[in-house]
Amino acid sequence: MDNVGIVVENLDAAIEFFTELGLELEGRAPIEGDWADGVTGLKNMRVEVAMMRTPDGHGRVELSRFLAPPVVADHRSAAVNALGYLRVMFTVDDIDRTLAKVRKCGAKLVGVVARYQDSYRLCYIRGPEGILIGLAQEMGPR
Numbered sequence: 001m002d003n004v005g006i007v008v009e010n011l012d013a014a015i016e017f018f019t020e021l022g023l024e025l026e027g028r029a030p031i032e033g034d035w036a037d038g039v040t041g042l043k044n045m046r047v048e049v050a051m052m053r054t055p056d057g058h059g060r061v062e063l064s065r066f067l068a069p070p071v072v073a074d075h076r077s078a079a080v081n082a083l084g085y086l087r088v089m090f091t092v093d094d095i096d097r098t099l100a101k102v103r104k105c106g107a108k109l110v111g112v113v114a115r116y117q118d119s120y121r122l123c124y125i126r127g128p129e130g131i132l133i134g135l136a137q138e139m140g141p142r
Contacts, residue, residue, distance in 0.1 A: 003051070003060035004088050006131060011065040013128040015050050017105040018061060021090055021098065021133070023052035026060065044068055054090075061088065076130030080110070087124070089134030095121050098135055102127065115139075 008014040015025055028050040036045050046067040053060050078086065092098040095113055102125060110124035110132070121137040 001059060003062045005062040005064060006088075007064050007066060007071065008129055008131070009065065009071075010128060011048055011050055011063060013105070014063045014131070015052070017102060017107065017127045017131075018052045018063070020101045020105055022055045022092070023061060024055070026051040026053045042069055078132075080124060080132065087132040087134050089136055092135050092137050095123065095135050095137040099123070099125070107133075 006014070011028075015028075019025065028048070030046065031049050032044075032046040036047070037043055048065045048067065050063040051060050052063065075082065075084070075086075080086065099107075099109065099113070105128065107125045107127045110126060113121055113123040115121055118139055120139060123135050125133050125135065127133055
């Protein structure tokens with residue numbers, strides 16, 4: 001997989017949030033032109049994109065703020081059982097420390113930090129604009 005795309009209204013807030021999750025801003029640029037229109041199927045598309053690289057270097061999150069055409073749907077308040085693409089889950093070393101960091105960016109816990117057997121601590125959070133993110137902390141042997 002190359003990347004997961006997330007459309008946002010506030011690109012700066014989204015970059016700050018994903019930076020707190022440990023991702024690094026790889027680049028930021030405006031995108032438009034015939035090639036962009038062709039690949040997306042949107043006429044006169046103008047978008048500002050920020051590419052965030054995961055700490056392990058194996059994946060990226062593409063954050064996009066569309067300037068044109070107008071956004072046509074809003075899935076930000078969809079529940080975790082909604083159809084379609086919904087969330088990205090990140091592995092973290094310390095879920096409590098990560099929660100403390102992202103709360104400074106306005107993130108809110110969806111439910112509770114739950115334990116799955118003796119394998120993982122897991123939770124869902126809502127970040128800027130209601131973006132749904134999963135966090136997973138692998139538990140070591142006892």
